[in-house]
Structures are given as C-alpha cells and as structure tokens.
Amino acid sequence: GDSEISVPNSTMASLYVGDLHHEVTEAMLYEKFSPAGPILSIRVCRDAVTHRSLGYAYVNFQHLADAERVMTDMNLYIIKGKPVRLMWSQRDPSLRKSGIGNVFVKNLEKSINNKSLYDAFSSFGNILSCKVITDDNGSKGYGFVHFEHRESAERAIQKMNGILLNDLKIFVGHFKSRKDRESELGAQTREFTNVYIKNFGEDMDEDRLSKIFEKFGPTLSVKVMRDDCGRSKGFGFVNFQKHEDAQNAIDNMNGKELNGRQIYAGRAQKKLERQTQLQRHFEQLKQNRIVRYQGVNLYIKNLDDDIDDENLRKEFSSFGTITSAKVMMNNGRSKGFGFVCFSAPEEATTAVTEMNGRLVAMGLWVALAQQKKGTKPIPNQMPFEDGRVQAIHLGPPGRSFLDF
DNA sequence: CATGAGCGC
Numbered sequence: 001g002d003s004e005i006s007v008p009n010s011t012m013a014s015l016y017v018g019d020l021h022h023e024v025t026e027a028m029l030y031e032k033f034s035p036a037g038p039i040l041s042i043r044v045c046r047d048a049v050t051h052r053s054l055g056y057a058y059v060n061f062q063h064l065a066d067a068e069r070v071m072t073d074m075n076l077y078i079i080k081g082k083p084v085r086l087m088w089s090q091r092d093p094s095l096r097k098s099g100i101g102n103v104f105v106k107n108l109e110k111s112i113n114n115k116s117l118y119d120a121f122s123s124f125g126n127i128l129s130c131k132v133i134t135d136d137n138g139s140k141g142y143g144f145v146h147f148e149h150r151e152s153a154e155r156a157i158q159k160m161n162g163i164l165l166n167d168l169k170i171f172v173g174h175f176k177s178r179k180d181r182e183s184e185l186g187a188q189t190r191e192f193t194n195v196y197i198k199n200f201g202e203d204m205d206e207d208r209l210s211k212i213f214e215k216f217g218p219t220l221s222v223k224v225m226r227d228d229c230g231r232s233k234g235f236g237f238v239n240f241q242k243h244e245d246a247q248n249a250i251d252n253m254n255g256k257e258l259n260g261r262q263i264y265a266g267r268a269q270k271k272l273e274r275q276t277q278l279q280r281h282f283e284q285l286k287q288n289r290i291v292r293y294q295g296v297n298l299y300i301k302n303l304d305d306d307i308d309d310e311n312l313r314k315e316f317s318s319f320g321t322i323t324s325a326k327v328m329m330n331n332g333r334s335k336g337f338g339f340v341c342f343s344a345p346e347e348a349t350t351a352v353t354e355m356n357g358r359l360v361a362m363g364l365w366v367a368l369a370q371q372k373k374g375t376k377p378i379p380n381q382m383p384f385e386d387g388r389v390q391a392i393h394l395g396p397p398g399r400s401f402l403d404f
Numbered sequence: 405c406a407t408g409a410g411c412g413c
Contacts, residue, residue: 014411019409041413058412085410087410089411090410092411096410106407107405129408133406141405141406146408176407177407
C-alpha cells in the first residue's frame with residue numbers, strides 16, 4: 001500500500017555532513033548546528049573496531065525548515081580548518097553514483113576553494129555537492145560540481161567553459177569516470193593522425209619533409225624541430241587529415257633510408273605516454289635479464305685493481321663456455337668487481353664449487369648469493385635482484401658484501 | 405596536467 005513507499009518526514013530533515021576533520025565530535029557539531037533549531041540526534045560515523053571517525057556524520061533536525069536554512073547558510077562552514085560538505089541524507093546511492101549532472105572543472109587558480117567554486121556555479125541550479133581537490137599544498141587546481149539536474153550541468157558547461165576565473169581560463173565539462181577516460185584515450189590512440197619521424201639528420205626542412213610525406217595524403221601541418229641556432233634536431237611531425245593516411249605513411253616510411261640514414265616513423269606520442277612506455281620497456285628488459293642469467297652469471301668481488309676482462313675469463317675458462325667476462329670500470333679504473341657468465345647453469349655451479357676450494361686454499365673466502373628480492377641478507381650471502389646467483393668474494397677476511 | 409567520494413540508529 002501507500003504507507004510502504006511513503007517517505008517519513010524525519011528523513012527530510014536529515015543532513016549528511018561530509019569531509020569532516022577526523023577529530024570532529026558530536027559535541028562540536030551540536031555547538032555549530034543547534035543554534036539553527038532543535039536537533040533530534042547527531043551521529044559521527046566511526047570504524048567499528050578502531051573507533052576512528054569515518055569523516056562524516058548525520059545531523060537530524062526536528063524541523064525541515066531549520067535543516068533547509070542550515071543547508072543554504074552553513075554549507076562549507078569551516079570546522080577544524082576543513083569546510084564541511086552538507087548534503088541531504090540520501091540512502092539510495094544511485095543518484096550519487098550515476099554521474100548525471102556531475103561537472104568537472106580544471107585549471108582553477110590556487111586560491112579558489114569549495115566556497116568560491118560553489119558561488120561561481122550556484123546560479124545554474126541546485127548543487128548536490130561541490131569540491132575542490134586538495135593535498136598538503138592546497139588546491140590541486142581541479143574540482144567537481146554535482147548538480148541535482150542534468151539541465152543545470154548543461155547550462156553551467158555552456159556558460160562557464162573557457163571563461164576567466166581569477167585570470168585563469170577554466171575548463172568546464174561533463175564528469176567522466178576513470179574508465180570512461182581510458183577508453184576514450186584508447187579510441188583517440190587508435191585514430192591518430194599525427195606521425196613522428198626521427199633520425200633524418202640536420203639536412204631537413206618543412207618543405208622537404210612535406211614532399212616526402214604528402215604522397216600519402218593531405219596534411220594539416222608539417223614541422224621539423226630545431227635547436228636554438230635553428231638547426232634541425234633530426235626529428236619532426238607530420239599531422240595528416242586522415243588516420244588512414246597517417247597509418248599508411250608509417251607502414252611505408254618506417255625504416256626507410258633518407259639522407260643515408262634509416263628513419264623511424266611512428267604514431268606521435270605525448271611526452272607522458274612515451275615516458276611510461278619507456279619505463280615499462282626498461283622493466284621488461286630487466287625481467288628478461290633475470291630470466292636469461294638465472295643460474296649462469298657469477299658475481300666476483302674484491303678483485304685486484306690490475307685484473308681485467310681477459311684475466312677474469314682465463315681464471316674461469318676451465319669450468320665451461322664463458323659467454324661474457326666483465327670487470328666493471330669507472331673512468332678507466334677497475335671498480336674491483338665483475339661478472340662471469342657461463343652458457344649453462346651446471347658450468348656456473350662447477351665454477352663456484354671449484355673456485356671455492358681454490359680460494360679457501362689461498363686463504364680467501366667464498367659466499368653463495370641469495371636470489372630472492374626483498375629478503376634480508378644472511379651472513380655470507382648476497383641479495384641480487386637481476387638473476388645473479390653466485391657471489392665469490394676475493395679478498396682479505398673482514399670485508400664482505402655489506403661494504404659493497 | 406588535472407575526471408572524488410559519499411550515507412546510520
């Protein structure tokens with residue numbers, strides 16, 4: 001019947017108070033809000049185990065009119081240095097999570113806070129929630145204004161996008177979830193038009209580059225990057241009108257010879273994308289090294305200064321096939337350690353066993369390395385992260401890997 | 405440059 005779906009009046013006077021400083025108590029909230037009218041109850045929500053504040057509370061007023069007044073007069077009121085974010089208690093999370101009416105704002109000048117953002121956007125409709133994102137250094141320069149109705153959001157975007165706020169031109173657009181943004185970025189990437197070309201040397205200008213690439217289709221721009229003296233830096237960009245032409249240009253030109261050099265042509269990337277890609281690439285190489293050298297690479301420490309690659313190789317050559325022997329150098333001087341890599345793990349193991357005997361006979365000292373990353377070294381063992389498994393310490397007692 | 409988090413007795 002009707003009684004089952006009707007909303008009790010008491011919920012209408014229930015306010016959600018968010019973004020609370022963790023030390024804010026019921027008593028403090030009572031002190032701030034009770035002047036507005038009689039309060040039925042206040043509850044700061046806390047973790048059941050630790051009893052730490054979850055950073056939000058409910059303030060239940062006896063009269064709806066009082067709650068409404070608090071809502072307009074005391075939103076973003078600062079308690080313990082933080083503006084509290086008032087919302088009507090709304091147990092159904094669907095509206096909050098739908099994202100409808102939620103607006104994203106960026107390029108906000110540092111002094112713009114929750115309140116000034118609210119004031120800048122309040123004329124477009126009822127705001128459910130408004131917030132500038134901050135860290136220890138203050139504003140991070142972007143925020144959110146969540147309107148009750150999508151029409152308000154549309155109006156706000158229409159009127160506010162691109163306007164100056166404290167001399168900064170702000171961007172205002174529909175909020176997009178992380179997932180949405182990522183798939184959008186993926187689509188952009190798939191439909192790229194800008195081609196990056198490198199390794200064409202100094203003898204290049206826009207006209208020449210244009211001649212070479214215009215046969216793949218009409219371009220929007222052609223650019224050769226130059227240093228301060230105006231010399232070509234050996235790379236540049238050709239932006240096509242159509243993605244298919246850009247792709248075609250890459251397929252045909254990548255690896256081609258130009259000015260006697262092999263040029264590279266590929267999708268132009270933003271700096272950040274390039275950086276993260278390089279980082280991933282580097283990490284992959286490292287992983288490969290770990291696998292490749294697992295069990296075959298020896299680490300040798302405390303080498304005499306005059307030991308070179310050849311000495312090292314000779315010393316270990318009787319144990320198997322050496323794929324590399326390297327004394328690490330620092331501007332012409334030995335760093336006192338190096339690596340010997342065998343073609344098979346059995347050879348490496350033999351080398352350690354045999355050298356162990358020999359070195360002990362010489363009054364020296366041998367240790368096995370530890371393979372696991374993140375574990376504490378135990379005496380006479382050495383932690384490695386790149387697949388080196390054996391360590392042989394040559395040198396007087398008293399020095400150990402801990403000196404290294 | 406930037407695309408949250410948030411609902412109880």
